[in-house]
Amino acid sequence: MSAKIIDGKAIAENLRNTIAAEVADIAARTGAQPGLAVVLVGNDPASEVYVGSKARQTVAVGMRSFEHRLPADVPEAELLALVARLNADDAVDGILVQLPLPAHINTDRVIEAIDPAKDVDGFHPVNAGRLLIGLPTLVACTPLGSLLLLQSVHQDFSGLSAVVVGRSNIVGKPVAQLLLQHNATVTIAHSRTRDLPAVVRAADIVVAAVGRPELVRGEWIKSGATVIDVGINRLPQEPGAAKGRLVGDVAFDEAVKVAGAITPVPGGVGPMTIACLLRNTLQAFRARRFGE
Numbered sequence: 001m002s003a004k005i006i007d008g009k010a011i012a013e014n015l016r017n018t019i020a021a022e023v024a025d026i027a028a029r030t031g032a033q034p035g036l037a038v039v040l041v042g043n044d045p046a047s048e049v050y051v052g053s054k055a056r057q058t059v060a061v062g063m064r065s066f067e068h069r070l071p072a073d074v075p076e077a078e079l080l081a082l083v084a085r086l087n088a089d090d091a092v093d094g095i096l097v098q099l100p101l102p103a104h105i106n107t108d109r110v111i112e113a114i115d116p117a118k119d120v121d122g123f124h125p126v127n128a129g130r131l132l133i134g135l136p137t138l139v140a141c142t143p144l145g146s147l148l149l150l151q152s153v154h155q156d157f158s159g160l161s162a163v164v165v166g167r168s169n170i171v172g173k174p175v176a177q178l179l180l181q182h183n184a185t186v187t188i189a190h191s192r193t194r195d196l197p198a199v200v201r202a203a204d205i206v207v208a209a210v211g212r213p214e215l216v217r218g219e220w221i222k223s224g225a226t227v228i229d230v231g232i233n234r235l236p237q238e239p240g241a242a243k244g245r246l247v248g249d250v251a252f253d254e255a256v257k258v259a260g261a262i263t264p265v266p267g268g269v270g271p272m273t274i275a276c277l278l279r280n281t282l283q284a285f286r287a288r289r290f291g292e
């Protein structure tokens with residue numbers, strides 16, 4: 001048996017179409033338009049690509065896109081001043097500061113400077129805390145996208161055990177909170193976990209978010225389990241190839257033979273991350289402008 005492939009690209013497109021219809025409806029009724037500001041510091045080529053597709057998709061759903069590019073050596077105070085201006089700008093509903101930031105900038109300080117009501121990344125401590133407590137909030141995009149993909153397979157997670165491999169603030173921890181909120185029995189595994197294969201083998205739901213290419217092997221997967229692969233790792237270039245191959249944190253060719261359902265890389269969680277960014281921008285816009 002081969003697993004069902006969870007088509008993140010198609011599910012993301014559906015979500016974007018729903019968002020576009022709602023944005024058009026609001027524009028027709030009120031004349032208002034959501035706006036998303038993306039801040040990119042430096043010119044890392046991968047970041048340039050992500051920021052470019054974010055801007056394109058923002059405009060495609062009918063929102064305004066504001067791009068701010070700052071040099072890699074910009075003083076932290078200047079970045080904080082830009083964030084303050086975006087906080088005060090009524091046309092801006094969402095603010096995303098692309099990570100990672102250069103080493104001379106204190107990332108926590110920048111995230112904490114963003115108005116939590118505009119924090120469409122869901123990284124601000126207020127929003128992370130609200131998620132923990134179960135209050136309505138802006139939820140980080142990759143965890144939210146992972147949840148929506150899981151919900152395309154499982155109505156409810158009651159009685160299911162979930163293992164999250166990875167404990168980052170941007171994916172592992174928030175995705176574990178979302179799973180818990182939806183009644184899964186959740187284990188968070190990480191680099192210090194003893195016998196990781198055995199821990200993963202016990203899980204009905206596996207979320208791999210460690211950033212280690214193909215760490216999770218097919219043999220680790222329980223037969224019929226649902227596997228969400230958050231990793232996007234570029235392998236070293238093969239001779240003659242233009243680019244290295246993109247692989248996830250799961251050995252897909254092995255896992256697809258054992259799992260019940262699995263996300264591919266690319267075309268899985270990645271497209272959902274951007275769609276959820278637009279969803280969060282619409283949510284922030286509604287809350288700010290209509291108190292919804």
Ligand SMILES: Nc1nc(=O)c2c([nH]1)NC[C@@H]1CN(c3ccc(C(=O)N[C@@H](CCC(=O)O)C(=O)O)cc3)C=[N+]21
Nearest residue numbers: 050096097098099100121141266267268270271273274
């Ligand atoms: N403040 C902040 N928020 C982020 O959400 C954020 C960030 N910083 N820094 C960088 C990471 C990375 N990220 C991705 C978004 C979409 C794809 C995506 O759409 N990937 C496609 C294409 C992959 C490719 O071909 O390169 C796929 O997986 O199918 C990937 C990665 C958001 N990030």
